[in-house]
Amino acid sequence: MTSPNPTGSPRWGRPALALDAERIVGTIEILDRRIGERFPGSGLEHVCAQLLHIGRQTREHLAWVARPILYLRAATWLAAALVVVAVVAAFATLRPAGGDLSALDAVQLMESGLQDAVFIGVGLFFLISLENRVKRRRALGFIRELRALAHIVDMHQLTKDPHRVLQDGDTASSPKRTLRPDQLARYLDYCTEMLSLTSKVAALYAERFDDSVVLQAVDEVEALTTGLSRKIWQKIMLLDQPGAAAVSAARPE
Numbered sequence: 001m002t003s004p005n006p007t008g009s010p011r012w013g014r015p016a017l018a019l020d021a022e023r024i025v026g027t028i029e030i031l032d033r034r035i036g037e038r039f040p041g042s043g044l045e046h047v048c049a050q051l052l053h054i055g056r057q058t059r060e061h062l063a064w065v066a067r068p069i070l071y072l073r074a075a076t077w078l079a080a081a082l083v084v085v086a087v088v089a090a091f092a093t094l095r096p097a098g099g100d101l102s103a104l105d106a107v108q109l110m111e112s113g114l115q116d117a118v119f120i121g122v123g124l125f126f127l128i129s130l131e132n133r134v135k136r137r138r139a140l141g142f143i144r145e146l147r148a149l150a151h152i153v154d155m156h157q158l159t160k161d162p163h164r165v166l167q168d169g170d171t172a173s174s175p176k177r178t179l180r181p182d183q184l185a186r187y188l189d190y191c192t193e194m195l196s197l198t199s200k201v202a203a204l205y206a207e208r209f210d211d212s213v214v215l216q217a218v219d220e221v222e223a224l225t226t227g228l229s230r231k232i233w234q235k236i237m238l239l240d241q242p243g244a245a246a247v248s249a250a251r252p253e
Contacts, residue, residue: 019207021062024200025055031197035190044156044187048194051149054142055201061142062208069131076127083124136213139205143217146202147224150195154228157191160184162238185239188232195225195232 032048039045162184179187199222206218 019200019204021055021059021204024197024204025052025059028052028055028197031190031193038183038186039190044153044190044194047149047152047156048190050152051194051198051201054145054149055197058142058201058204061139062204065135065139065205065209069134072131072134076130079127080124132211135209136211139209139211139214140217143202143205143214143221146198147221150198150221150225150228153191153194153198157188157232157235160188160235162235181239185236188236188239192229192232192236195229199225 028048028051032045032052035042035045035048160179162181202218202221206215
């Protein structure tokens with residue numbers, strides 16, 4: 001899922017190895033087919049279809065993030081030019097008619113100029129960072145969607161308890177058992193793959209958009225998916241015990 005630099009050396013501003021959005025989406029497509037072939041019509045298949053849809057949209061989102069927002073840049077430069085003109089005009093009006101400045105007038109003019117410079121600097125910083133903040137807000141919305149998807153995957157595996165498959169003792173309110181141990185292991189394995197691919201889609205935003213807030217959000221998604229996968233793998237390890245194979249062989253297809 002990485003795209004190496006064919007020249008062998010890193011290009012300016014880009015790492016030598018980068019995640020390939022096309023390959024990630026292709027992997028999700030294959031996973032979607034695998035789930036559909038093994039668990040057709042299942043809720044997990046629908047969730048994977050949502051992940052595939054989000055992955056395809058991510059390519060468009062990344063292209064939007066890479067493009068400059070021309071109207072914002074034009075407005076920023078226009079505002080900066082107006083500020084400079086206003087400052088020059090203000091200093092011109094403060095100059096005495098005779099052209100000579102006393103020491104007191106010079107100190108007052110310098111103090112006023114420093115205050116104006118601070119306010120102008122703050123205003124220009126706000127204008128220059130406006131484009132980045134607009135892109136950040138939109139990228140965070142996309143990452144939030146991936147975080148919600150990870151929780152949905154976790155909800156689908158929540159009732160898939162190996163103890164219920166390997167042992168009896170259900171109550172009237174217990175979820176219906178529809179999977180054999182081998183099927184359940186495959187189901188849980190698909191969940192871990194979906195969580196891993198979810199984190200890879202989120203990582204695309206951190207790679208293409210150099211922003212500390214976005215990077216933190218991506219790290220949170222990765223930590224979330226890693227924690228959920230670890231919990232699922234504990235279930236899979238229980239199903240790998242020798243007793244699970246015997247229960248699977250004893251049950252009818």
